[in-house]
Amino acid sequence: MEELDKSKATTEEDLVKNEEQALAEARAAYLPTDADLEDFDVEDTTQLVDDENDNDGDDNANSTWGKSLQGLFAQMTGQKVLTKQDLEAPLKEMHKLLTSKNVAGDIAQQICQKVQESLIKKKLNSMYRVKTAVRQALEQVINELLLPSTQLNILRQVVSKRDQASSLFARSKTQRPFVIVVVGINGVGKSTSLAKLAYYLKSNGCHPLLAACDTFRSGAVEQLSVHAKCLGLPIYSKGYSKDPSLVAKAAIEQATKEGNDVVLVDTAGRMQNNLPLMKALGKLAAENQPDMVIFVGEALVGNDGIDQVKMFDKAVSFQNKYQKVNAILLTKFDTVSDKVGAALTMTHVTNAPILFVGTGQKYHHLQKLSTNGVIRSLFA
Ligand SMILES: Nc1nc2c(ncn2[C@@H]2O[C@H](COP(=O)(O)OP(=O)(O)O)[C@@H](O)[C@H]2O)c(=O)[nH]1
Ligand SMILES: [Mg+2]
Known part of the structure; x- marks a missing residue:
């Protein structure tokens, strides 16, 4: 309908008016208001995902991370040295989780492989340590993936x-x-x-x-x-x-x-x-x-x-x-x-x-x- 109205604009004045209105609408759609900008910072990644309570420990079983890993690695409590066999089932779960979040299959495979390599033969003696070790291993792998050889600004x-x-x-x-x-x-x-x-x-x-x-x-x-x-x-x-x-x-x-x-x-x-x-x-x-x-x-x-x-x-x-x-x-x-x-x-x-x-x-x-x-x- 709006298209038809525009085509009816006969005088130059109408055309200018239409253009001005379109521009005003575009400005409202795209330009941030002062309020939008008040808390905004392009570097501030907490706006994407809340990192505020981020700490390495992750001993907080109530955190989502804590819960996920508790499920994944519960069977390992009490292990001394991690073997390939120990890691098989949990890594399979991790692979499933990664692909469910849209990570392509073979990339998920490579991530799991790297996490496995960094954990195998590690001495771990408590649930807390397993969680921390896995988190650190995964962080390391993802860090390497997301920060490839060329950094850019x-x-x-x-x-x-x-x-x-x-x-x-x-x-x-x-x-x-x-x-x-x-x-x-x-x-x-x-x-x-x-x-x-x-x-x-x-x-x-x-x-x-x-x-x-x-x-x-x-x-x-x-x-x-x-x-x-x-x-x-x-x-x-x-x-x-x-x-x-x-x-x-x-x-x-x-x-x-x-x-x-x-x-x-x-x-x-x-x-x-x-x-x-x-x-x-x-x-x-x-x-x-x-x-x-x-x-x-x-x-x-x-x-x-x-x-x-x-x-x-x-x-x-x-x-x-x-x-x-x-x-x-x-x-x-x-x-x-x-x-x-x-x-x-x-x-x-x-x-x-x-x-x-x-x-x-x-x-x-x-x-x-x-x-x-x-x-x-x-x-x-
Ligand atoms: N929600 C959302 N929409 C976006 C984002 N980036 C682009 N769009 C919308 O995606 C649509 C296509 O964008 P456009 O820039 O024309 O795509 P192009 O064909 O690749 O140039 C438009 O409606 C945009 O407003 C975004 O980050 N979030
Ligand atoms: Mg385009």
């Missing part, structure tokens, strides 16, 4: 490139900005997440330019343009049916001239098995050499997530082996709080860290993911 990277440029070229405006490309299948939240990243970077003193390189899906350019207006940021767009790689290139050139320190490139969603579209993405990556490629996926994705992230990683590196998926952003975390499996699975498959998780539709709904949060969610 998007803000530090953008600022560091900018500072390097300003000292080297004394603001000659010839140094390329930091370029970020978001990739993923349709509807996972790429454009929304891109807007959230822009909000985060702007709030921290950066000057982003949005590049509308989803030249495929009808409405995508307008959607990004609404975000740009809400955020008070510039956008580079050339409409539809254009080669997204060329649009990105032109956007980077404009940002270089205008002194924007970071370009956020939106791309069209595509299924990972759509070869022509995946090739186009490879071309965009090879021709524009982004500093960071972020794979955006839904937190609730199951085993398909492995295939998705692998295929995108392959596509991005297709024409340039130095390009890869550098980071993962998991969206809609607010709708699947206990399904943290995708985080573990995807990080393991790509060795790319989870940059942020999306926790809602507003711009400030972006959070870092803590190991403790993941462990608590797994055993909640």
Whole structure:
């Protein structure tokens, strides 16, 4: 109905009024209010999962963790040295638990294997010790999984490139900005997440330019343009049916001239098995050499997530082996709080860290993911 009303708008005044109203609605939907921001901190992972009462001991049998492990390891009370046999049944339970939380089967297997390796032949003489040992072993394994070899801090990277440029070229405006490309299948939240990243970077003193390189899906350019207006940021767009790689290139050139320190490139969603579209993405990556490629996926994705992230990683590196998926952003975390499996699975498959998780539709709904949060969610 609203669509029809809009098409009836005959005078220019009506059009402007409609546009203003749409923008006001978008602002209300996306921009956080002062009250929203009062307790907000992107680093504060307690907002995802409450870590407040976290302590190693876990001797509190009333905690969920305590209960889970009591069930899993009750049979071990009184054991002196843990053997492979002792661990078999409880690890099978742990495997079941992990897969029920969406951890892909073979990743769950590897986690259990590592926990087993670190516990076998350990001398333990009380229930309390078993629980602590298992928790520590699991924490260690998950820590290694979630913090792969490359740690990354998007803000530090953008600022560091900018500072390097300003000292080297004394603001000659010839140094390329930091370029970020978001990739993923349709509807996972790429454009929304891109807007959230822009909000985060702007709030921290950066000057982003949005590049509308989803030249495929009808409405995508307008959607990004609404975000740009809400955020008070510039956008580079050339409409539809254009080669997204060329649009990105032109956007980077404009940002270089205008002194924007970071370009956020939106791309069209595509299924990972759509070869022509995946090739186009490879071309965009090879021709524009982004500093960071972020794979955006839904937190609730199951085993398909492995295939998705692998295929995108392959596509991005297709024409340039130095390009890869550098980071993962998991969206809609607010709708699947206990399904943290995708985080573990995807990080393991790509060795790319989870940059942020999306926790809602507003711009400030972006959070870092803590190991403790993941462990608590797994055993909640
Ligand atoms: N609840 C929730 N919704 C989200 C989140 N991120 C994105 N969305 C919603 O997911 C839908 C698709 O988002 P969009 O950015 O257009 O996806 P794209 O096709 O990948 O660009 C929109 O309705 C967004 O508001 C999130 O973290 N939580
Ligand atoms: Mg989009």
